[in-house]
Amino acid sequence: MKLMNNFVSALLAKPFVILTGSSGTGKTRLALQFAEALEEGDIEKDKNWVNVVVNKSGRIISSDEEEVRDLCEQSNNFTAKFGENNFTVNITMNIQVSSENRDFYDAIGDSDKNNIQLAVAENKDSKRYIHVPVGSDWTDSRNLLGYVNPFGAKGKRVFEISPALKLILKALHPNNRSVPFFLVLDEMNLSHVERYFSTFLSIMEANRSVKSNDDLGIIEKENVPLIAETIANEENETYEWTIIRESAEILAQQGKGIVLPSNVFIIGTVNVDETTYMFSPKVLDRAHVIELQTESPSTFFKKENKRIKIENNSNIMQLFDESIQYRDREGSSEDHPLDLLQASMLNREIYDEMTQTLENLLDGVYKILKTTNFDFGYRIIKEVIEYMAMCNKVDVNQDWHVSLDYAMLQKILPKIHGNKRQIGVCLDTLEDFLMGNAINHSLLGVEILIEKTEIKLEKSLEKIKKMKRNLDLTGYTSFIN
Incomplete structure (x- = not known):
């Protein structure tokens, strides 16, 4: 079975997958590139692509100047499509395409005429995945779910909003309930998983046993109004923040806690050495554990180690939608x-x-x-x-x-x-x-x-x-x- 098919099947069957293997086997890369590729493929049809010709140093030598200028007015973060590959790039003075990724320059090679396409990298849907490195001092869930801070700005009581909580709120928004979101926990066993991840472990199983998970919150409903207030007071008008604010406000108005949504998929990476902790059966029972194998050095020299591409993106997105619906009705279904x-x-x-x-x-x-x-x-x-x-x-x-x-x-x-x-x-x-x-x-x-x-x-x-x-x-x- 292909690694990608196995990885996708495991996620669809159980929204918690642990990737293990020797250091350097690409565990984190697999998780991040999969989430990124799925997101890019899903939104690519909505991008407005501009055709340009660049030389081997990335200088634009042929283009519609007005279209490039319009792009640069919108943002300075772009996606450059060259052949089958996408790269993150910037544009300087409307004429120079540059990238921190050396693969971009390797791809365009020594040719003085390279046809590429440019589009604004940011999209209205905002990011649907986050990368969270686990700390060695994590003893409870506050690093993932945030916490009440009685001494916030101007001495006001606030809720410290964590990146994971932002992702969960985006996933809970009514417009996003059928779309997958990915929480990537890197070096997951640097701390005792059973401590900082205990709330998630309990809710994962409880959600599958009840008709309604409204009372099975990862954050109590008493804290939701404070979360909504904290978010509302933040001076941030991006689309992403608007979705987060609306989601929190809806939950506060409904008097509900924050649950672990069915469309959040968790991918953990683990290493085993003298600095890490082993998993208990409680953790292993709730996950698929996939071991990645090392690759031969010849793979590197042949440049076979390419970025993940998802060919049948629409089909996979449909399967994720079906998986989400299956878990949504699981407790109430016979x-x-x-x-x-x-x-x-x-x-x-x-x-x-x-x-x-x-x-x-x-x-x-x-x-x-x-x-x-x-x-x-x-x-x-x-x-x-x-x-x-x-x-x-x-x-x-x-x-x-x-x-x-x-x-x-x-x-x-x-x-x-x-x-x-x-x-x-x-x-x-x-x-x-x-x-x-x-x-x-x-x-x-x-x-x-x-x-x-x-x-x-x-x-x-x-x-x-x-x-x-x-x-x-x-x-x-x-x-x-």
Whole structure:
């Protein structure tokens, strides 16, 4: 499965994805470039492009001077489109296009005549993603959600508005409820996630269990009028601030708290070293964990490491809209996740084969992991099914065996950790079962009888082998290491 298809399917199935892997594997880049590409593709049709010709240094040598002048009157931040690539640029004295991104100059090369298109980079919809580096001293949610400051400007009581809160308010605006917004938490485990992110973790699950989430706020309704007042007193007339102010005012008038909207998708990046903390099962249960692999140096030298492009943007945006609607009605709907899976498939026979294999596989893995207290509950089963349904929507030609492999890799294996005495035999048995073999022996004093599934999960098996190697080398292993 392509990395991008897996990443998108995971986000659609669960709006919380954790990217892990060695330093330098591009975790943050993937998150930011995906959010940026999705946003750019969605608004590109609304841009007014101006055609110009520039030389190898970026100097404009042919253009409609009046159009360029009009652009420069609107802004000094522009998007330059050259071939299939977009670059952020500035224009000096209406004649010189410049960029801090050296890729821009590499793209136009040594030619003295390069046809490019220019458009104002800012758009009326404002940014739909933010990048938040997690601090090592975060102990509560105030860095994400803001807080009441009794000693604000002029000694007035104000609410300190955080970037994440601005994003959430934009997402809550009535005009934006079907549009995805992305909160990228970088180096997420520099502090204890269970402390600063606890409100989000609780609300994520509670939202899926009730008919209305109006009372499940991440910020109490008593604080909303102060938030609205603080925003209203800010001298800022940008479109973005107008949306934030209107959203806060609507909530204050309705007497509601601020909830975690269904159209906010959270992407966390993590590194594992002596400066970070491991995740608890509470966190891993609520996310898809995707491990990024390192790339060979030859990829760099061949300049194959290009920016993310989304070819079927309109289709992906439609899928995000469907995902948002699914979660909005989830608590009040009687729909079963298997109904979602069946609706995503065209062939009933394949669906029956898939569900039978899925049932047998999950039952077997459950029995093995239960012996070491790494068994899983309804939530994991539900989210495995939802992930496989989203894989079918993202790529109708995707082999469901591959989807099942990734579901196992991202939802079940991340919970396993321990020393050789605790999980050594368990990993051996799990490997044996996932290779398609029947299990009929005692495991840690428990008799295990499992029929074979005749399906090999290559990615999951590869990860188990890696975990076993780490176990042999250090006496301890985990999924994230």
